[in-house]
Amino acid sequence: MTKGNAIAVLLLGILVILFPQLTTDNYILTIAIFIGINALVAIGLTILMGYAGQISLGQAGFYGIGAYISAILSLYLGLPVLLSMIIAIAIASITAVVLAIPSLRLKGHYLAVATLGFGEIIHIILHEWGPGGPSGFGDIPPLSIFGYILHSTLEYFYLIWLCIIVIMIFSLNLINSMTGKALRAIHDSEIASLTLGINITKLKIKVFVLSAVYAALAGALYAHYVTFLSPSGFSLFYSVLVLMMVVIGGISNIWGGIAGALIITILPEVLRGFKEFDILVYGMILTLSLLFMRKGIVPLIIETYKRWISK
Numbered sequence: 001m002t003k004g005n006a007i008a009v010l011l012l013g014i015l016v017i018l019f020p021q022l023t024t025d026n027y028i029l030t031i032a033i034f035i036g037i038n039a040l041v042a043i044g045l046t047i048l049m050g051y052a053g054q055i056s057l058g059q060a061g062f063y064g065i066g067a068y069i070s071a072i073l074s075l076y077l078g079l080p081v082l083l084s085m086i087i088a089i090a091i092a093s094i095t096a097v098v099l100a101i102p103s104l105r106l107k108g109h110y111l112a113v114a115t116l117g118f119g120e121i122i123h124i125i126l127h128e129w130g131p132g133g134p135s136g137f138g139d140i141p142p143l144s145i146f147g148y149i150l151h152s153t154l155e156y157f158y159l160i161w162l163c164i165i166v167i168m169i170f171s172l173n174l175i176n177s178m179t180g181k182a183l184r185a186i187h188d189s190e191i192a193s194l195t196l197g198i199n200i201t202k203l204k205i206k207v208f209v210l211s212a213v214y215a216a217l218a219g220a221l222y223a224h225y226v227t228f229l230s231p232s233g234f235s236l237f238y239s240v241l242v243l244m245m246v247v248i249g250g251i252s253n254i255w256g257g258i259a260g261a262l263i264i265t266i267l268p269e270v271l272r273g274f275k276e277f278d279i280l281v282y283g284m285i286l287t288l289s290l291l292f293m294r295k296g297i298v299p300l301i302i303e304t305y306k307r308w309i310s311k
Contacts, residue, residue: 001172008255009168016161020154029153033225035265036160037218042245042257043164043171044214050251051175052207053187054104057239058115061122062212064234065092066219068130071140071229076131081144085220092216093209100208104201119239126231136230143224156225163221164258167214171254183207248289250296259298 001009020029041059048054069088073079079087103114131137143150143159150156174180182203185193190200223229241264249260271281293300 001169001176005172005176009165009172012168012258013165016158016165020157026153029157031266031269033153033157033160035261036157036164037222037225038242038245038265039164039258039261040160040167040218040221041215041242042249042261043167043254044211044257045242045246046249046251046254046257047171047175047183048207048211049246050253050256051180051183051187052204054204054208055108055112056115056208056211057112057236057243058099058117058119058122059211059215059242060234060236060238061119062092062096062215063219063222063238064122064126064231065095066216067223067229067234068126068219070220071137071223072131074141074224075137075139081141081224082146085217085224088220089213089216092212092219096209096212097205100205104204104208116236116239119236123231123235126234130229130231132230134231136228136232138228140223140227140229142227143221160221160225163217168254168258175254179203244286248286248293248296250298250300252295253298253302256296256298260296263297 019032023029041063045056045059048056066085066088069091070081070084073084073087074081099115099118103111103118106114127134143156145159150159175183182193182198185196185198186200186203193200219234222233245260245264246257247260248256248263249258250256267282267285289297295303
């Protein structure tokens with residue numbers, strides 16, 4: 001991890017500790033929790049797309065697997081919540097391997113269509129065969145860690161953002177390691193990577209599984225926080241939403257996942273005052289962002305800072 005990233009992680013940790021002291025409003029803390037959940041999925045997709053160059057429109061599928069499997073195991077089989085989450089993440093990982101082996105032979109929009117199809121298959125399965133069908137189901141046990149049950153919004157806030165900090169430390173070390181350099185080499189040129197002796201197929205599968213693990217973890221946390229699930233939350237729309245988070249935040253920088261999740265999650269709440277015009281304003285803001293900030297917010301901030309200190 002570079003010095004700049006280490007400082008950024010430290011500042012994020014301080015902000016997480018101090019944030020609840022700045023507000024006692026549960027609504028704001030709830031929004032912060034959803035920002036964190038979305039950020040987990042977006043960080044995984046940033047690594048997959050921004051560093052490995054693999055397009056995925058199926059993150060909602062892994063998100064749904066993590067949520068539904070963990071909820072079903074804990075509610076209907078009575079397994080401890082933590083064990084249910086681990087099993088759900090493991091199942092999502094196995095599913096990712098099965099999907100990755102044939103799909104990652106494809107490139108560009110062909111890969112995007114393949115992952116899109118996977119996401120839609122999972123959505124249909126949840127819709128037709130999931131508990132409660134399209135109406136969903138509730139009474140999902142709240143998250144418990146070694147017997148301690150989390151009850152308050154504040155406890156969930158700290159837990160989810162602690163997960164993000166741990167995952168960011170792991171991810172930043174990963175992309176600054178030899179594996180991260182190999183991923184960037186694959187992104188730039190697969191042919192050149194082959195000449196360097198990089199096992200492209202193996203590395204692609206690993207990073208694809210990693211992004212699935214992040215999404216499944218987010219799904220499991222979501223399930224045990226809201227304690228109610230329905231298939232509508234795991235549709236293609238969510239995959240596209242995560243893609244927008246990554247693009248707007250900055251696909252070339254892992255911090256873009258958090259920045260994009262922050263903006264995309266907060267924006268609908270801010271625009272509620274526009275009433276029936278909120279969708280129009282929302283779309284216009286996203287379009288202008290893509291037109292004038294093509295590299296994303298985080299790379300733009302970094303470039304601006306570098307130009308400022310060089311003067």
